Amino acid sequence: GQQVMQIPQYQHVQEGEDFTTYCNSSTTLSNIQWYKQRPGGHPVFLIQLVKSGEVKKQKRLTFQFGEAKKNSSLHITATQTTDVGTYFCAGDLNSGNTPLVFGKGTRLSVIA
């Protein structure tokens, strides 16, 4: 079936290093959303990207949507221990007529 692939599965970084997770779809996405799940918590919405080539920033987080609307990335600059958690992308493949397809997530560990 249609999938949204996310890499890497795990990432361990030293505090202060940068981090990037990538999301790829085999089909064009109507939009893409990103969620963060802290250890022991539940996923929390971060942002949504709709337009081709869109770039949005939230403090140290930069989200990009590819020109072809088939890929997306989340980049964190100068990671902090509060960034620890699993980051999920979720793609809308059918303009809201079918549920979002979640990637398997990237688990980020930050070593102080």
Place this chain on the structure above:
Amino acid sequence: GAGVSQSPSNKVTEKGKDVELRCDPISGHTALYWYRQRLGQGLEFLIYFQGNSAPDKSGLPSDRFSAERTGESVSTLTIQRTQQEDSAVYLCASGLAGGLNEQFFGPGTRLTVL
């Protein structure tokens, strides 16, 4: 305002027993989703409700799993004859209809089948 609530927060059951998990969505949210998350794994889509109809049941892993929703309110996920592989956190999310709307997740029910 209140978020999505789920009950129970934890459920321990014996293999072969039936369990019922409850989700109370945010008032006014027409869309409701159930996911399963095994330890350290991603979100496994189970079922989606739009109002009280379920246009997408494709994720239900077997006929032991079923779900209902009353109007645009409470939903229950029932697992019959539980197996050890059913052990996981079951997450419910609600949202407004359409893919342009974020999903609000509940805290989940941690199910342990002994």
